[in-house]
Amino acid sequence: MLSILTVNIQATSRRRAEPLLRWLADRPEHVLLLTETSNGDGTAYLLDHFRRAGCHVHHPTLDKDRGAALISRMPVTIRPDIAARLSIPGRAVAATIHTNPAVTVLGIYVPSSDRAPAKVDRKRAFLASLTDTLNHLPADERAHLVLGGDYNVITRDHQPPYPGVWLPFEYALFDALTAVGLTDAHHHLTPGIPHHSWYGRAGNGYRFDYLHVGTALRDRLHSGSYLQEPREQRLTDHAAVTLTLNLPVDTLAIRDTSPVAEPATLF
Numbered sequence: 001m002l003s004i005l006t007v008n009i010q011a012t013s014r015r016r017a018e019p020l021l022r023w024l025a026d027r028p029e030h031v032l033l034l035t036e037t038s039n040g041d042g043t044a045y046l047l048d049h050f051r052r053a054g055c056h057v058h059h060p061t062l063d064k065d066r067g068a069a070l071i072s073r074m075p076v077t078i079r080p081d082i083a084a085r086l087s088i089p090g091r092a093v094a095a096t097i098h099t100n101p102a103v104t105v106l107g108i109y110v111p112s113s114d115r116a117p118a119k120v121d122r123k124r125a126f127l128a129s130l131t132d133t134l135n136h137l138p139a140d141e142r143a144h145l146v147l148g149g150d151y152n153v154i155t156r157d158h159q160p161p162y163p164g165v166w167l168p169f170e171y172a173l174f175d176a177l178t179a180v181g182l183t184d185a186h187h188h189l190t191p192g193i194p195h196h197s198w199y200g201r202a203g204n205g206y207r208f209d210y211l212h213v214g215t216a217l218r219d220r221l222h223s224g225s226y227l228q229e230p231r232e233q234r235l236t237d238h239a240a241v242t243l244t245l246n247l248p249v250d251t252l253a254i255r256d257t258s259p260v261a262e263p264a265t266l267f
Contacts, residue, residue: 001222002074002099002247006033006107006209007230011066012042020235021046029242030249031097032071032209033107035150035209038062039045047071057256068107068149082106085136088122099247104141106133108149123152124169130175142180143216148241149231150209155184158207159194165229177193182212182258185224185243195226197239201243211243220246 005027012020024032024046032050037043039062050071051057057080059069067090070076075098082094082104094106111126113119128212134142153170154162174184186195187206213221224243 002031002103002209002245002249003029003242004031004033004146004148005029005227005240005242006211006243008035008037008109008209008236008238009037009043009046010236010238011036011038011040012046012236014041014045016235017042017045019233020230021049021229023233023235025049030072030074030251031105031147032174033068033069033075033093035107035109036066036229037069037109038066043069056095058093058095060093062078062090065090066109067091068109070095070105070107072097074098074249079104082133082137085133087125087128091126099249101144101216101247103144103146103245103247104137105146105148108147108151110150110152112152115261117222120167121206127153127169127173127176130173131180134176134180134182140216142182143214145182145214146211146217146243146245147177147182147212147213148209148211150238154207160204162204162206176211181215183215183218185213185221186210186226186241188218189221189224189243197226197241198237199232201230209241210212211241213243213245215246221247 047057047059056072056076060074070093079094079096083089083092086092091109098105110124113123153173155174156171195207197209198206222244227240230236
């Protein structure tokens with residue numbers, strides 16, 4: 001079965017990157033979508049180890065911004081044509097996975113925003129370009145799409161509610177996803193059960209990280225979860241999100257390059 005994990009790595013430092021690598025190396029998922037990557041030593045350390053292990057690694061060029069990366073132990077075709085339509089292409093990564101049928105994965109790191117006008121405009125433009133990108137995908141590819149990452153927004157029915165904090169265009173993202181046939185994987189798998197992936201200083205929980213699937217994949221959803229370990233172990237400030245789809249997979253030959261005393265096999 002095809003398994004996917006997304007996690008915000010909080011622009012990991014070189015120091016945090018080592019235990020984060022150990023945690024990721026022990027995970028069984030075939031595809032990792034990392035968000036809030038950077039041009040720093042920590043991100044480079046993580047990606048270089050997976051690359052040397054034989055994984056497909058794609059990390060779009062960044063300026064001084066934060067971005068997204070994809071790591072796959074399965075054969076993939078990188079899809080820069082999809083990310084290119086976004087207002088900030090470096091905040092997305094896309095690839096088509098060679099399953100049968102093929103699945104396209106799009107990982108995104110939506111800009112955060114306080115209420116500074118420039119940040120609001122930047123976030124609004126990114127979300128509008130995401131909607132445009134999804135609408136321009138061929139219908140069959142959209143039906144076989146997995147969208148995931150840190151959306152930096154919450155749903156209208158979020159528990160607990162945070163009235164007055166979010167703007168209408170932020171809530172409207174989920175209307176747009178529904179309109180193009182994307183289903184919130186974890187609402188589908190665990191209806192009525194709230195999930196949180198980030199916590200404020202007062203302990204208030206937010207669900208910022210998601211995985212959505214297209215119409216052809218909804219009935220193939222097998223399982224999924226919010227994993228609090230990376231947050232609780234202070235590897236990052238976000239929980240990871242996973243899903244598993246009933247699809248056959250062929251994997252690459254992955255070598256172990258984990259720099260730990262007790263070897264941890266990549267994937």
